[in-house]
Amino acid sequence: MGNTALLEKDFHNLLKEQNAYREAIMLTVWDMRTKIPKKGVEQRSWVVGFLSEKLHQLETSERMKHFIDMLKDSVDDEVMKKTVEECEETYERNRKIPAEEYKEYVMLQSKSESIWQEAREKADFSLFQPYLEDLVEYNKKFANYWGYDENIYDALLHEYEPGVTTKMLDKVFPELRNSLTTLVEKINQSKTKPDPAILSGHFPKKNQEAFSVEILKRMGYDFASGRLDETIHPFAIGINMNDVRVTTRYDEEDFRMAVFGTIHEGGHALYEQNISQKLRSTPLATGTSMGIHESQSLFWENFIGRNKSFWESHYDLFKSYAPNHFGHVSLDNFYQAVNEVKASFIRIEADELTYPLHIMVRYELEKALINGDIHVSDLPHLWNEKMVDYLGIEPPSDREGVLQDIHWAGGDFGYFPSYALGYMYAAQFQHTMENELNLNECIATGNFDQIRQWLTANIHQYGKMKKPLEIIKDVTNEQLNPDYLVSYLSKKYTDIYNL
């Protein structure tokens, strides 16, 4: 072996070590959210912390720095090149934060999450406020360590959606917001009212689970490389490339939770299951960003799962799992009911049309916080104001308002935009896909293989080989463009509500 070959081999060993820690962490996280007995949690939390520290040490080690320096300009192989770049980015980003501050921050995160839980239960923002103030200060400090060109908030956005800037968001988000609020107003004035009462009934967990498994299989989710479990807050997780698990939640009084939740998480899982094996044991073997990930889950959940053609082909199947229901409910009425638009306080319970408005509230507030334009103490008040402005409803307490999401309690600022970005990406992908294959016929005939293969060929396989905006450009031949989402929603809801 030549010198470079030897070096690459050693570098690969380091990557494999990192992956081993990552895999152990992921498995532990999955277990803690699905299986762990109550009393085991405390000690296990410590273990996750320990393993994360070990991973962090490797990512920022002198050994890593050595490989980066030696390989950066000498490797030819494309995968190796991107791998070194990815490692360098992680190295630089983490090294910029003084070890002591990082440690304090990790402890603050953990403490804040438990205080936030208490505050939410008691609907008492004042308990959480001092912790949130500290979290904001740390994030501002980190953003300055990391650096940015125009807006301090960009430095945080970068963590979740590299390449996307505040400037870009401030161009597309208001357009999206205005279009949606106008649409919501029209819907509110419409005389057509879907009747969600026809969806009510008792749906045994067992049947919901069997239907969930069936749908996942039809989507092309590989159960030999994954499994489905029950949890409280559904998620999908890649433990290794061939072990990508889905979780869902069964509400026996409302099937929508499990059906649309499973399809959503299934969309995330398909992404992770179909990354090219060429990226194995590199840090590139995962979804490229939060936004692109969300584009996959939302594509399946909304553009397929809430599509009329989907229910044309799957209503009978669904009814076979709910044998005592829907006998007299027409497909049209069913379809309209599962697409009812109704302003709600809680983001994760929102319909697909008002959902982005929830994101706007959060984006505008966190951007202002990080820029020092507002204070943490202003949040409850401003939150409620924006809810009234965009959705026309005011949360009865902070539990249904500013305290509902865990993100800020975990120090995750810059994350929320990914949800709306992902939604816009999904609409752009859908538009392109429609030009390349008969999407509606695929959905109407349940031929999901073609759809999944398209997604794999255009998105999944690349993992982190391409940055999010590179994927958008390569696939759609356009920049980020909110028009497709607006047009999709306008068309769909004009039809449903006879606007």
Add this chain to the structure above:
Amino acid sequence: MGNTALLEKDFHNLLKEQNAYREAIMLTVWDMRTKIPKKGVEQRSWVVGFLSEKLHQLETSERMKHFIDMLKDSVDDEVMKKTVEECEETYERNRKIPAEEYKEYVMLQSKSESIWQEAREKADFSLFQPYLEDLVEYNKKFANYWGYDENIYDALLHEYEPGVTTKMLDKVFPELRNSLTTLVEKINQSKTKPDPAILSGHFPKKNQEAFSVEILKRMGYDFASGRLDETIHPFAIGINMNDVRVTTRYDEEDFRMAVFGTIHEGGHALYEQNISQKLRSTPLATGTSMGIHESQSLFWENFIGRNKSFWESHYDLFKSYAPNHFGHVSLDNFYQAVNEVKASFIRIEADELTYPLHIMVRYELEKALINGDIHVSDLPHLWNEKMVDYLGIEPPSDREGVLQDIHWAGGDFGYFPSYALGYMYAAQFQHTMENELNLNECIATGNFDQIRQWLTANIHQYGKMKKPLEIIKDVTNEQLNPDYLVSYLSKKYTDIYNL
């Protein structure tokens, strides 16, 4: 803090790191045996290997050596003292094996296990023979590195049952073997024949699971610190002190697998759940030996679960989970049927009377192998001979003979005696317990709390604070003594078979 206090604190940090690796390994092992999707296994095996190597590195590190040297003679606290001793023993034992040889051995183990699987499937010992020869050679070499007083096999026994010697086994095992073969002969001549056909039927998995949960609860197994899952080869596992999981197997055509299997694993789990919290984050917080562990599982499985009084108090409960069965089966007939004695080829399917004879076959052969008295190539032939001698049956192929157990394929020589030792220990414990509490009444009334509390007070709480023979002596005021097991089995089967 004084110097010693500081040192102890640093030492504790090292122990916590070791525990973190151990916990991650245990969780991974549990997952691999219960939940993992097929294609995820290959990569996960590598992760377990990696984490095990990390743990091994800490156990044999200079840092560990430093703490041992500094603390060995200076600590007063009993737990700390035993902890240092335990660490020293692990350190010395592992350091005696050259790193290169250990690495080769680990690879050989892993390779051998997969070859063994193939050999077993094909019933072809010749495939496995060269690997087994290597494994024997490595074990002899390691035994010489570790050292021994009288018999090279002692050095291997020490790993599983410290303090127990070949000499001790050669005193008690033949006595046990002769008593049991005599008993089996009498039973074979008896005209009384339990009728296992009355046990047949279809038992839905769901009902078996519900009964298993109910029995575990009655035993005092804490579900807030554990859970029950399905697997192929049942086991119990302590992931951390407050997360001790049980697994079982459901055969819908034979309820005995799950009922007695769950009680057995529940016995293991109670041991791990009831270790004193004082031992937390030390390597003492686990069962002290394979034999003592097996004494707990066998005590619950046989001395309680297969006891007549148990079925007097639980037959109605059991029938409520098998509503279409046993309507006309008397308690006596049921009790006799679940205690049928019948020579079988497979150890893990053996009844409680012939079970120790399976162990004798293995003990005698592995002792002779390690002592160089026989060759690996002699094994199939000698195995079958001994089966005829002790059990009166000859395996139709090596699949049902010498190839049935995984132990030797994993390099575990010296492990098998623990099963028979544990059985003898259990009988000794039972005898003592009968003197101290009304055991039969406890069983007959389902008052398991008293039994569990006795076991915790005398055995569980100590974890590794006491060596196995120390526990036997402290609890029973005797040395290892096979008479109690022989007397228990004689009495029970004389009654069942009208001998």
